Amino acid sequence: MNPSHTTTHDIIIIGAGSVGLPAAFYASKAGYHVLVIDQEASVGQQSNKKAIGGIRATHSDPAKIRLCQRSLEIFSTWQSVYGDSIEWAQGGYCFVAYRSEEENTLKQLLEKQKQYQLNIDWLPARELLEVVPDLNPAGLHGGTYSPKDGSASPLKMAAAFYDHSARQGVQFRFSERVLEITQVSGRVTGVRTDKGNYAAPIVINAAGAQARQIAALVGEDLPIFPDSHEAAVTEPVAPFLKPMIVDIRPMPGSSNFYFYQHVTGQLLFCLTPSPQIWGTDSRETSSFLPQVASRMIQVMPRLKHIRVRRTWRGLYPMTPDGFPIVGWSRNTEGFLHLAGMCGQGFMLGPALGELTTRILTQQLSPDDQETLSYMEPIRAFTSQEVLQ
Template sequence: MIPLHSEPVPSAADAVIVGAGINGLATAYELARQGLKNIVVLEKNYLGSGSTGRCGGGIRQQWTTEENIQLAAESVAIYERMSAELGYQVFFRQGGYLMITEQEEDLPALRAAVDLQRRCGVPTDFLTPRECLDIVPGLDVGDLKGATFCPKDGTAYPFAVVWGYARACHRLGVKIFIKTTLTGIEAAAGRIQAVDTDRGRISTPVLVNCAGPWARSLAAKVGVELPNRQERHEIMVSEPLKPFLDPMVISITNGIYFSQSMRGEIVGGIGDPAEPRWEDPEDFATHSGLRFAVRFARELTRLYPRTRSVRMMRQWAGMYDVTPDHRPILGGVPEVGGYYHICGFSGHGFMLGPMVARRMAGFITTGREDPIITSLSLARFAGGDLQADAFVVG
């Protein structure tokens, strides 16, 4: 059992973290590990109820920007030890990621990405369509032009990761309040002073915004304008089947991704360019649609015909929190001391979260500059010279 608090919140804390998804809980855990006391996590719903509990659990190091590769590689190192470190089985499995393309013009980018990833210490290889069959027998490689494969990529079970971090937080004295909403933020003299919640006021010098798709509206409460927008993404799970698919397969041509969980289910999704943009968090629509089911099933069975008789069990939707360059926003702002944000992860916050949390905790507790946090700060959008990652898929 994870002790969750339902009593009134304490009147004071050394740090308040908003959001009990992977980023909020991992940050609370890392702050506590790095010596900060009296940490409170506020979650308006239940643990993992935001994007984290709705995600595909994919963890890959195959990116085209050095920051993403480095954060992902460092996070993989954490995932490799996570079950032991947290004392909780998180079902991390390194079946690899096979990134495929059906477009000749993608090949130079794939080859360049392999070079960069290898320079960063990630063991990715370029594969011909025929070589893909060694990794995924039965894949229809007729239209494939090439692929990349990293055997150290993998998947973990999102709820187990959240529960593992929550238990470890509890052991370190962090108090997690579920069904508790942050309703206001008090800042004065250029610093965070307190937060208001629907269970009472907490005075605090530190506020960490890990509110996922709600991060933009939360930041606005303290006058910080984030450029994030929110996108709805659907995903589905099949009936459980005997294990037959090792890696996550992901197409940079049309955004389909699919893997097999340790329970045998096929889990996958596909991005939809026709999805409307969502502006108002009160409006987030996480309903499921027939359009997704048809598009996903068509594409899955075309690429991987042996899934033709597989039955879909359930589908759901969640929100991506997307920035103009599809890279996260980390750090604080000079105008409001003690305020920090960890948000804007698009479809890759689950894989980057563990290391982002560790680095952000170091930054918050010591104030020491971290080059990755600096390069991913909100200030980068003022310059206009954005370096987007080319392998944003989903």
């Protein structure tokens, strides 16, 4: 495209990932002419590509609970509504407790989770072993189990959002780097990239780990800091495990880890490093696999014979309190933040896409208003999401 030529749109979305794609899909369904710009060569090539696919509504705050309840509805019905296989599986989530500290934390969270009609219960060790027989029974106190949670393929979901968005008229510009958010008198007028100029009265920042740099183009300093996490996948084996297993015990070098068996038979697993590894380094390390393997085998001894096929490393765009940043800029009219997903963009994305359209059309419900109050860009960032 000739850089001097300008195309005009209703909305420009920066980022074609787990959040930007649903936002484009639902905005176009509502009748908006949408352009999506991404610096990568195709959709979902940053955090979306590195996600392992877990989806749960069992959070500790009303905002994420509501959003993920809706996302679960979208994921679970996507194939019947739109016809795409996204490898959806309703295996549930299981947070295990091998110490009194984790038992108390999980039981305290249950009270709030039950207020939002979440299907989750505390199961003592004997009952939990009936659900997950391969858990190590030694020292097991029990755990919470939420059978309606599940998993899906981030790449297939991204492809589905892309295909349907394109059919609805959404335009995509790949391999383009945003250089400027153009403005007139504090009002967004569009975007300039290294390949072209695009006009729109609304620009949405859904740039994932690069969201802070995009916000800086309008003079805002979003507290979003990339944090490196590693994950891995094993060889496929016969089905034996349904729920995602999560162990939130802090241990030297890690604060928690989680794993599940994919519908293809492979096990996918990830570990949260402690202290956090800030920065954008996405090279795999030699320390991850021995560290996470030790924890996994301790919780489920039968895993010691499964061979690992591949490891990788991705970025979690973290905020100080663990909540996303969603809302209009206070400085630049027409600039909407949709960023800081803290590694949960895949599960939050579909519901956030719908919510974004309600923001644009000014059709927010009282529940929407409460949800957005947890995520507003200007806040103290002092509270903490317990199950990050």
